[in-house]
Amino acid sequence: MTARVGVVTFPGSLDDGDAARAVRLAGAEPVRLWHADPQLHGVDAVVLPGGFSYGDYLRCGAIARFAAVMETIVDAARAGLPVLGICNGFQILCEAHLLPGALTRNQHLHFRNRDQVLRIESAGTAWTNAFQPGQEVLIPVKNGEGCYVADAATLDQLEAEGRVVARYVGNPNGSQRDIAAITNSAGNVVGIMPHPEHAVEELTGPSLDGLGFFTSALKHLVETAA
Amino acid sequence: MPRVVVDVMLKPEILDPQGQAVANALPRLGVTDVASVRIGRRIEIEFTGEPDLNQTREIADKLLANPVIEDFTIRLAEDGETVDAQP
Numbered sequence: 001m002t003a004r005v006g007v008v009t010f011p012g013s014l015d016d017g018d019a020a021r022a023v024r025l026a027g028a029e030p031v032r033l034w035h036a037d038p039q040l041h042g043v044d045a046v047v048l049p050g051g052f053s054y055g056d057y058l059r060c061g062a063i064a065r066f067a068a069v070m071e072t073i074v075d076a077a078r079a080g081l082p083v084l085g086i087c088n089g090f091q092i093l094c095e096a097h098l099l100p101g102a103l104t105r106n107q108h109l110h111f112r113n114r115d116q117v118l119r120i121e122s123a124g125t126a127w128t129n130a131f132q133p134g135q136e137v138l139i140p141v142k143n144g145e146g147c148y149v150a151d152a153a154t155l156d157q158l159e160a161e162g163r164v165v166a167r168y169v170g171n172p173n174g175s176q177r178d179i180a181a182i183t184n185s186a187g188n189v190v191g192i193m194p195h196p197e198h199a200v201e202e203l204t205g206p207s208l209d210g211l212g213f214f215t216s217a218l219k220h221l222v223e224t225a226a
Numbered sequence: 227m228p229r230v231v232v233d234v235m236l237k238p239e240i241l242d243p244q245g246q247a248v249a250n251a252l253p254r255l256g257v258t259d260v261a262s263v264r265i266g267r268r269i270e271i272e273f274t275g276e277p278d279l280n281q282t283r284e285i286a287d288k289l290l291a292n293p294v295i296e297d298f299t300i301r302l303a304e305d306g307e308t309v310d311a312q313p
Contacts, residue, residue: 059292066289095292102294149240149295174241188230 003028003221005214006043008073008089010035010064014051015086015197022197023047026214035067038146044074045082045126045217048089050142050195060103060145061091070096075202082126082217082223083189086141090181090191099182099191100158101150106143107174115206116194117169118139122162125187126220130212137209141172141194148175148182148193158182165190188220229303230282234291235266262296270308279301 007030009016020030031043035053040046053064057141064070074096076082085093093099106112120131123181131137150158155177158164165181173193181192196210236242242264249263269290271282282300291298 058290062289064291087242094294102292103293104240105243107241107243109247151239151294 003045003218003219004031004038004041004043005029006031006033006046008035008046008048008069010051010053010067012052012055013049013088013196015049016051016134018195019047019049019086019197020059022200022210022214026211028214028218033069035064035069038068038072040069040072040076044221045084046076047197048073048083048085048092049197050087050089052188053088053092056088056145058192059091059095061095062094063128064088064092065095065185074098077184080090080186080188082220084127084213084217085189086137086195086197087146087193089144090193093189093191098189099184101148102156103143103145103183103193104149105145106147106148106172109199111142111144112146112172114172115138116172116180118166118194120166121168122165122183122187124182125165125190125216127183127192127213127216128181129163129219130216136169137166137197137199137212138207139194139196139199139210141168143173146163146173146175146193148179150176155179161185166192191225227275228277228305229301229308230271230273230277230279231303232269232271232286232290232298232300233263233266233307234269234286234296236298237295240293240295264275270303 005028007020023030091103120135167178183190196213199205199210237264245265286298
């Protein structure tokens with residue numbers, strides 16, 4: 001049976017279309033979810049896409065966290081549902097306390113938009129099991145508030161537990177310890193600042209490396225169902 | 227009815243690039259004796275009834291501030307401190 005992967009649209013989401021497309025190219029059925037509808041419509045995994053939900057008012061992701069669909073997603077994520085937050089989705093996951101730390105204004109204050117090399121540090125998550133640890137991938141980064149910060153104890157804990165999922169090779173925004181992606185302790189929730197959904201076809205992306213994040217989730221679903 | 231004022235500031239250990247950019251612009255104003263600038267956010271809350279500081283604390287903790295990177299303070303506005311504006 002084809003896996004169903006939900007893609008949430010908040011007011012101000014930008015990359016929901018590309019995320020749904022990436023899901024389809026990876027071989028799953030994308031299911032569009034709406035911020036005001038608490039139902040997940042039986043999806044097997046969820047992607048929170050990039051953009052500027054609620055205009056980034058207050059703080060990026062601060063208001064999206066209280067959307068009706070997020071309350072359901074937070075409970076489902078705690079019960080093991082694979083959830084990938086990309087860019088603004090990562091910010092929302094931090095605001096919802098599914099992931100530790102916060103994303104703040106880029107240290108140099110510039111918006112960064114470029115193709116970015118990442119090193120996969122943990123291939124043990126629901127969204128990175130198609131990669132090898134240490135593998136380098138090329139996917140676009142585009143953010144103004146992508147600087148990952150957390151206190152030293154949290155950073156040490158993330159490192160010690162293998163929860164740094166990917167690091168920048170050439171830090172674009174001042175993120176502490178070059179962190180581009182992290183996961184929760186169960187490995188089902190991943191937040192990533194760069195955009196794997198923009199690297200899924202030769203015509204539009206710098207590589208096809210982004211597909212691996214989505215095929216990982218499908219592999220994870222097959223393995224956990226077995 | 228008096229309003230409650232919530233001030234949200236980045237924690238001291240969190241870099242404030244916005245404040246730094248402002249500080250760096252000051253010499254162009256001829257100001258050279260400023261050591262640092264930090265930028266925060268002030269929020270005024272008006273309750274329908276009596277100002278509720280406990281409720282405000284919860285609002286600030288759960289929504290207005292992100293405790294990972296920000297601290298907040300709460301106080302009642304002084305007489306004449308706040309001006310009615312269109313909501």
